[in-house]
Amino acid sequence: xxxxxxxxxxxxxxxxxxxxxxxxxxxxxxxxxxxxxxxxxxxxxxxxxxxxxxxxxxxxxxxxxxxxxxxxxxxxxxxxxxxxxxxxxxxxxxxxxxxxxxxxxxxxxxxxxxxxxxxxxxxxxxxxxxxxxxxxxxxxxxxxxxxxxxxxxxxxxxxxxxxxxxxxxxxxxxxxxxxxxxxxxxxxxxxxxxxxxxxxxxxxxxxxxxxxxxxxxxxxxxxxxxxxxxxxxxxxxxxxxxxxxxxxxxxxxxxxxxxxxxxxxxxxxxxxxxxxxxxxxxxxxxxxxxxxxxxxxxxxxxxxxxxxxxxxxxxxxxxxxxxxxxxxxxxxxxxxxxxxxxxxxxxxxxxxxxxxxxxxxxxxxxxxxxxxxxxxxxxxxxxxxxxxxxxxxxxxxxxxxxxxxxxxxxxxxxxxxxxxxxxxxxxxxxxxxxxxxxxxxxxxxxxxxxxxxxxxxxxxxxxxxxxxxxxxxxxxxxxxxxxxxxxxxxxxxxxxxxxxxxxxxxxxxxxxxxxxxxxxxxxxxxxxxxxxxxxxxxxxxxxxxxxxxxxxxxxxxxxxxxxxxxxxxxxxxxxxxxxxxxxxxxxxxxxxxxxxxxxxxxxxxxxxxxxxxxxxxxxxxxxxxxxxxxxxxxxxxxxxxxxxxxxxxxxxxxxxxxxxxxxxxxxxxxxxxxxxxxxxxxxxxxxxxxxxxxxxxxxxxxxxxxxxxxxxxxxxxxxxxxxxxxxxxxxxxxxxxxxxxxxxxxxxxxxxxxx
Amino acid sequence: xxxxxxxxxxxxxxxxxxxxxxxxxxxxxxxxxxxxxxxxxxxxxxxxxxxxxxxxxxxxxxxxxxxxxxxxxxxxxxxxxxxxxxxxxxxxxxxxxxxxxxxxxxxxxxxxxxxxxxxxxxxxxxxxxxxxxxxxxxxxxxxxxxxxxxxxxxxxxxxxxxxxxxxxxxxxxxxxxxxxxxxxxxxxxxxxx
Numbered sequence: 001x002x003x004x005x006x007x008x009x010x011x012x013x014x015x016x017x018x019x020x021x022x023x024x025x026x027x028x029x030x031x032x033x034x035x036x037x038x039x040x041x042x043x044x045x046x047x048x049x050x051x052x053x054x055x056x057x058x059x060x061x062x063x064x065x066x067x068x069x070x071x072x073x074x075x076x077x078x079x080x081x082x083x084x085x086x087x088x089x090x091x092x093x094x095x096x097x098x099x100x101x102x103x104x105x106x107x108x109x110x111x112x113x114x115x116x117x118x119x120x121x122x123x124x125x126x127x128x129x130x131x132x133x134x135x136x137x138x139x140x141x142x143x144x145x146x147x148x149x150x151x152x153x154x155x156x157x158x159x160x161x162x163x164x165x166x167x168x169x170x171x172x173x174x175x176x177x178x179x180x181x182x183x184x185x186x187x188x189x190x191x192x193x194x195x196x197x198x199x200x201x202x203x204x205x206x207x208x209x210x211x212x213x214x215x216x217x218x219x220x221x222x223x224x225x226x227x228x229x230x231x232x233x234x235x236x237x238x239x240x241x242x243x244x245x246x247x248x249x250x251x252x253x254x255x256x257x258x259x260x261x262x263x264x265x266x267x268x269x270x271x272x273x274x275x276x277x278x279x280x281x282x283x284x285x286x287x288x289x290x291x292x293x294x295x296x297x298x299x300x301x302x303x304x305x306x307x308x309x310x311x312x313x314x315x316x317x318x319x320x321x322x323x324x325x326x327x328x329x330x331x332x333x334x335x336x337x338x339x340x341x342x343x344x345x346x347x348x349x350x351x352x353x354x355x356x357x358x359x360x361x362x363x364x365x366x367x368x369x370x371x372x373x374x375x376x377x378x379x380x381x382x383x384x385x386x387x388x389x390x391x392x393x394x395x396x397x398x399x400x401x402x403x404x405x406x407x408x409x410x411x412x413x414x415x416x417x418x419x420x421x422x423x424x425x426x427x428x429x430x431x432x433x434x435x436x437x438x439x440x441x442x443x444x445x446x447x448x449x450x451x452x453x454x455x456x457x458x459x460x461x462x463x464x465x466x467x468x469x470x471x472x473x474x475x476x477x478x479x480x481x482x483x484x485x486x487x488x489x490x491x492x493x494x495x496x497x498x499x500x501x502x503x504x505x506x507x508x509x510x511x512x513x514x515x516x517x518x519x520x521x522x523x524x525x526x527x528x529x530x531x532x533x534x535x536x537x538x539x540x541x542x543x544x545x546x547x548x549x550x551x552x553x554x555x556x557x558x559x560x561x562x563x564x565x566x567x568x569x570x571x572x573x574x575x576x577x578x579x580x581x582x583x584x585x586x587x588x589x590x591x592x593x594x595x596x597x598x599x600x601x602x603x604x605x606x607x608x609x610x611x612x613x614x615x616x617x618x619x620x621x622x623x624x625x626x627x628x629x630x631x632x633x634x635x636x637x638x639x640x641x642x643x644x645x646x647x648x649x650x651x652x653x654x655x656x657x658x659x660x661x662x663x664x665x666x667x668x669x670x671x672x673x674x675x676x677x678x679x680x681x682x683x684x685x686x687x688x689x690x691x692x693x694x695x696x697x698x699x700x701x702x703x704x705x706x707x708x709x710x711x712x713x714x715x716x717x718x719x720x721x722x723x724x725x726x727x728x729x730x731x732x733x734x735x736x737x738x739x740x741x742x743x744x745x746x747x748x749x750x751x752x753x754x755x
Numbered sequence: 756x757x758x759x760x761x762x763x764x765x766x767x768x769x770x771x772x773x774x775x776x777x778x779x780x781x782x783x784x785x786x787x788x789x790x791x792x793x794x795x796x797x798x799x800x801x802x803x804x805x806x807x808x809x810x811x812x813x814x815x816x817x818x819x820x821x822x823x824x825x826x827x828x829x830x831x832x833x834x835x836x837x838x839x840x841x842x843x844x845x846x847x848x849x850x851x852x853x854x855x856x857x858x859x860x861x862x863x864x865x866x867x868x869x870x871x872x873x874x875x876x877x878x879x880x881x882x883x884x885x886x887x888x889x890x891x892x893x894x895x896x897x898x899x900x901x902x903x904x905x906x907x908x909x910x911x912x913x914x915x916x917x918x919x920x921x922x923x924x925x926x927x928x929x930x931x932x933x934x935x936x937x938x939x940x941x942x943x944x945x946x947x948x
Contacts, residue, residue: 001855001856002779002903003779003780003903003906004779004903004906011905057817058816063817065803065807066803066807067807074814075835087835089816089833107937111904111937114939115780115903115904115939118819118831118833119821119827119828119844120821120824132819133833133838135855377824380821380823380824380827381824382824382825382826382827384844384845385825430825430826449819463820463823603796603799604799604803605800605803606803
């Protein structure tokens with residue numbers, strides 16, 4: 001940690017708003033108390049999470065090196081959370097409300113990345129910035145330096161209101177109803193630290209979009225998503241929001257439900273507060289796996305949820321902040337640095353300008369101005385690039401920079417005749433790649449690079465796909481150039497794989513007595529229409545064969561699409577059975593002797609293991625019929641999807657449930673060689689042998705998948721809707737995945753002690 | 756000319772003078788002679804192996820790959836006390852030793868430690884199979900920097916305070932202050948083409 005830490009408070013004292021200074025002093029005291037052993041791990045963990053200080057891979061003091069699992073002997077025996085070593089590097093998440101950044105903030109991020117991290121700032125899929133390999137004792141200095149330029153990390157993680165996201169072209173967008181920026185800003189600071197948002201069982205995510213049809217804010221995957229609309233009332237045009245609630249991704253993705261077609265602008269803050277109160281009061285607290293708002297909305301039904309929120313709204317004591325900001329909105333205007341101008345069509349342009357202009361430049365609703373996207377590989381930008389970008393933002397625009405949910409940055413209000421000069425400056429920094437909004441612009445969560453929960457290397461795969469697609473100029477391909485690829489390292493969906501044309505999330509399979517990294521393939525997600533549809537998994541492919549899989553799927557789409565047919569429409573037309581056939585030939589894994597590369601992940605030469613995410617458990621030799629049985633269960637769950645597509649809901653539900661039952665049987669048979677046939681007995685055995693013993697527990701979501709199965713058994717035979725059948729299929733797929741993981745843990749070679 | 760951000764401006768230091776012995780977090784980068792034959796990604800496997808074999812005195816933790824960014828930190832070997840990296844910042848490939856934890860003693864002692872650690876890593880890296888015969892470091896072409904803008908801003912005052920110390924350690928070498936005010940305090944040493 002930095003030896004200058006003790007000096008920043010004095011140095012920056014008068015530049016930090018007093019209320020933030022007080023908060024940061026308190027956090028620093030909590031760190032001191034934790035070092036003295038006066039705060040419980042559990043409490044301190046939530047404390048630091050609410051300041052955005054997150055854990056990172058290997059912080060439990062163990063790391064598999066490809067041959068053995070070694071103990072990392074961090075110097076301090078102290079911990080910063082349960083099973084989390086004090087000196088282990090962590091991640092600092094930095095909230096950037098609506099993605100808005102100015103030049104001083106870019107410079108500060110550059111300095112922090114260089115001095116405390118690894119020289120890189122990472123833009124996330126929710127417009128945050130993340131710094132990795134941070135020492136916990138450096139975090140107060142980092143937070144003070146951020147506070148001095150108007151940034152708080154408060155509630156960037158933990159069970160709180162996370163970063164409020166918004167369309168990065170809000171205010172300059174040609175299809176917006178109105179600029180949502182001031183509303184996003186107002187709600188971000190209204191809910192920040194609000195007493196009614198301090199007792200949530202889980203996180204709460206808010207997004208604002210200026211229109212229904214684009215993708216920029218992904219409203220329908222948020223807990224509280226607002227789309228700008230207007231309504232004529234008493235002859236006057238009134239601003240308001242189409243409000244969606246209870247959306248979310250993760251292991252059980254759920255699209256938000258329509259709360260109200262029109263919430264007047266003056267109500268968007270108090271309704272959020274009322275939703276927060278209902279969530280805090282009735283949301284699950286004990287079991288974090290069912291604690292998101294989406295579960296409460298599902299449990300209550302949207303009508304009852306709406307009734308409760310409306311009743312709560314009536315009870316709220318008046319708060320002038322609900323509407324104070326509205327009086328400034330008519331005067332709210334982001335300013336341009338230069339007067340509008342037009343790009344001279346005949347004028348000489350620098351080499352490479354035209355493709356960049358085609359993919360990275362957006363003509364604003366304000367004539368003579370453009371917004372430029374700076375495409376960042378894997379969302380990463382260096383400290384030097386950030387600093388130069390700060391200069392560029394002063395030279396060409398009035399520091400109007402925003403981050404995007406596609407892990408890029410945009411510069412708004414570029415006077416069009418400046419575009420060639422801006423291109424030249426960006427090109428010097430290698431920040432003018434003509435790849436924005438294309439298939440090459442692959443989004444990815446950190447995955448196994450740094451995330452404790454990662455199963456497979458999402459960044460490694462994303463980097464490989466980027467390289468291969470770019471080498472083929474796939475971004476210029478008329479058919480596939482505009483498709484989106486999104487990758488998550490596990491089922492938690494931080495890479496937003498559900499809403500991509502081609503989505504992938506990391507899983508593992510036991511093959512030939514080794515654990516092999518795989519990715520589940522999801523097709524048919526819809527990025528536009530604010531994340532209009534979620535894709536469904538069609539099968540798992542070895543990590544090393546995903547590039548071929550992408551080539552096959554995109555190639556067939558290119559060859560077979562009908563005129564004007566979208567990728568989603570094509571997937572729907574050919575059907576999931578055909579989709580599965582496309583990937584089937586890529587599922588084979590050669591033996592370790594034939595090709596050992598299959599047994600390590602992209603960008604990581606170590607032999608693949610799940611040991612870094614959970615505690616291994618030895619059950620002796622592998623007995624392998626279970627592998628085949630679980631494959632059959634996967635197929636059964638897949639066939640349930642096909643039935644659902646046909647509209648035979650009862651059959652689909654039964655098949656999904658039976659796939660879970662058979663998977664449970666397979667596990668019982670794996671452990672005891674025999675298994676009962678009677679479903680009640682299967683459940684009883686599963687409960688006593690796998691749930692009560694916690695053998696089946698996932699290291700992260702604990703008993704969630706087991707409970708899904710037990711509930712499916714209780715509800716077997718009851719009528720279901722399309723939505724609940726869909727959810728059951730999702731749960732069945734995850735339960736089968738969990739059976740694979742459980743079996744892998746039971747057969748894992750025990751960790752050897754380090755030398 | 757860009758102004759130094761006020762937070763780092765020595766005039767805001769309440770009269771405190773920079774003393775060399777207060778400086779920590781010393782970085783030493785030793786440049787590669789001919790980077791054209793080097794494939795950065797080869798360092799990934801090498802660094803993983805270094806972790807496996809615990810070849811450095813620091814507690815080695817992980818490898819980070821940033822080959823995909825332009826003129827970036829390259830491939831890093833993350834350790835608790837310091838990071839080693841095959842670093843490509845400013846488009847100049849070199850072995851960077853970035854001291855993270857503080858060290859007791861004097862500036863000269865800390866500088867010697869960082870320099871020695873960097874040289875040892877260069878020696879080892881040159882012998883690793885993927886680099887053997889291709890990678891050669893110019894051990895007289897070095898960049899010194901301090902990775903802490905508060906302790907050592909890139910100012911004339913820092914230069915005046917540290918120059919005699921650097922001249923003492925790198926006796927006879929040419930020293931040239933580098934970078935703009937927002938950069939880390941940096942000095943190029945020796946053969947800079």
